[in-house]
Amino acid sequence: MRHLDTATTAQVGVDRVSLADREELGWLFRGQPIDDYGIDAQVEIVEAGEVVPRLLALQIKSGASFFSEPSPDGGWWFRPNAEHVRYWTNHVLPVVVLLVNPETKRCHWRVITPESLERSSRGGWKVRIPEDQVIDESARIPWRKLAEGDQSVARMRELRLAAPWMRLLESGCQLVVDDSTGTPVRTRS
Incomplete structure (x- = not known):
């Protein structure tokens, strides 16, 4: 090779x-x-x-x-x-x-x-x-x-990271935050 x-x-x-x-x-x-x-x-x-x-x-x-x-x-x-x-x-x-x-x-x-x-x-x-x-x-x-x-850039980054979770919430899913990791977890649709 x-x-x-x-x-x-x-x-x-x-x-x-x-x-x-x-x-x-x-x-x-x-x-x-x-x-x-x-x-x-x-x-x-x-x-x-x-x-x-x-x-x-x-x-x-x-x-x-x-x-x-x-x-x-x-x-x-x-x-x-x-x-x-x-x-x-x-x-x-x-x-x-x-x-x-x-x-x-x-x-x-x-x-x-x-x-x-x-x-x-x-x-x-x-x-x-x-x-x-x-x-x-x-x-x-x-x-x-x-x-x-700057603040606006930092806020836009936060929103980009949160966008998938916001789409799940908008579709009717429930999310809870895992206390050990701070990560949202999908519980049901």
């Missing part, structure tokens, strides 16, 4: 982001050990030794091919497909795309927002990943603010 270089390159990228996160930020890194669909890992904030219940979702791309299209403003263009864009913009967590440079071993990042996404001349999507946005101490404050979100 032939070993695929792309699998190694992808795993090295995830490992580099994990290492940069731990060394530079000291936050918890959770890779997705099973098939992922647009999110390779999550990070959870740690401050003064305390875990803060705030998460970011990470999409990690590794390899020289991701650095082949320089942006005139500095950095590189990343061209996600429409399916990924739809997934990321509807995700309940803030999404950060990272490009891992195998030569410099640096992890460059950009937050996915409607403002960071641009339409290409051919109708696809592109995102400029700035050269100066790397995982180091300078990422701590912007990532922390991103994980916090």
